[in-house]
Amino acid sequence: xxxxxxxxxxxxxxxxxxxxxxxxxxxxxxxxxxxxxxxxxxxxxxxxxxxxxxxxxxxxxxxxxxxxxxxxxxxxxxxxxxxxxxxxxxxxxxxxxxxxxxxxxxxxxxxxxxxxxxxxxxxxxxxxxxxxxxxxxxxxxxxxxxxxxxxxxxxxxxxxxxxxxxxxxxxxxxxxxxxxxxxxxxxxxxxxxxxxxxxxxxxxxxxxxxxxxxxxxxxxxxxxxxxxxxxxxxxxxxxxxxxxxxxxxxxxxxxxxxx
Ligand SMILES: [Zn+2]
Numbered sequence: 267x268x269x270x271x272x273x274x275x276x277x278x279x280x281x282x283x284x285x286x287x288x289x290x291x292x293x294x295x296x297x298x299x300x301x302x303x304x305x306x307x308x309x310x311x312x313x314x315x316x317x318x319x320x321x322x323x324x325x326x327x328x329x330x331x332x333x334x335x336x337x338x339x340x341x342x343x344x345x346x347x348x349x350x351x352x353x354x355x356x357x358x359x360x361x362x363x364x365x366x367x368x369x370x371x372x373x374x375x376x377x378x379x380x381x382x383x384x385x386x387x388x389x390x391x392x393x394x395x396x397x398x399x400x401x402x403x404x405x406x407x408x409x410x411x412x413x414x415x416x417x418x419x420x421x422x423x424x425x426x427x428x429x430x431x432x433x434x435x436x437x438x439x440x441x442x443x444x445x446x447x448x449x450x451x452x453x454x455x456x457x458x459x460x461x462x463x464x465x466x467x468x469x470x471x472x473x474x475x476x477x478x479x480x481x482x483x484x485x486x487x488x489x490x491x492x493x494x495x496x497x498x499x500x501x502x503x504x505x506x507x508x509x510x511x512x513x514x515x516x517x518x519x520x521x522x523x524x525x
Contacts, residue, residue, distance in 0.1 A: 272306040291317045298439070334437045344426045351418035354386040359412050365402035372397035413488040423467075423491035431467060439470045443477055454478060461485075466492055468499035 275283050284307060285296040292313040295305075318324040369376045371394040380388035380401070381525060390401050413419055427434075445450070457480040462471050465485035475483050485500040487493045 271310065272303050275306050276302050278302075290321050290323075303502060304432060338433050338437065339430050341426075344429070348421055349416060351416075351421050353385055355412060355416040355418045359408060359416060360365050360404055361386060363404040363408045365404050368399070368401045368403050370395065370397050371399050394397050410488065419489045419493050423489060423495060427467060431469060435469050435473065439473045442470060443473045454476070455480065457481060459484060463497050464488070465500065468496035472499050486505070 275286060280284075280302070283302065287306070287309050290313075292309050294309060295331060310318070313323075314325070315495050333412075350394045370378070370390075373395040375392055375394040378390045378393050381398075382389050387400055388402055389398060391395050411450045428480050454477060459476075459482040460471070460474055461484040462468075462474075463486045465471060466486045468485055468487075471483040471485055474482065483500055485496050
């Protein structure tokens with residue numbers, strides 16, 4: 267589009283070019299280059315995004331650009347404390363736990379070696395699909411104990427998350443709802459069931475319910491304190507991992523990592 271306008275105006279007088287640029291609400295400059303094509307492109311690119319959007323010179327981005335600093339969503343002192351508690355919990359709850367080597371959860375490939383270790387946990391990069399996953403993996407019951415009793419889980423629920431909850435709503439959860447809505451081409455009459463796995467405080471589902479009031483929102487949250495907070499926000503709620511749910515065609519199950 268910009269190239270077309272540039273070519274269209276290239277043969278006109280300078281005064282006429284400036285007049286047309288002004289009509290579009292675009293800037294002009296008396297001290298620019300002698301090349302009309304370069305000048306026109308430069309003035310169009312200098313115009314504000316709102317004007318360029320209004321005039322159809324640029325397309326609206328599919329997703330809004332978000333500006334966010336890590337400190338907006340993770341207060342540095344609380345993050346340091348949380349990581350310290352993580353290390354302590356890993357030592358206390360997992361150091362003697364039996365572990366099983368698992369296949370890639372993405373493509374079920376087997377046989378890849380541990381790529382790196384963190385806090386005593388091995389991580390593998392799948393040689394077939396490049397998924398990163400944790401293996402050898404402790405048994406499920408140890409993870410359940412971790413969620414139910416660990417200091418770091420409690421700290422996350424009650425100290426780490428609350429001060430940044432509303433920023434995360436604006437910067438993470440609401441855009442995430444919009445992205446899913448756009449990717450799945452859902453309109454507000456969509457009336458399926460959505461399940462948020464590890465729903466945390468339930469803010470994602472709260473935002474989801476604003477867009478899709480006819481949806482049934484289900485939260486699956488294994489953490490004891492998070493579960494107590496989440497229960498207030500979500501229409502149906504599960505805490506235990508073991509509970510099974512039969513998926514219907516109209517259901518979507520979502521899980522995001524956003525520590
Ligand atoms: Zn794989």
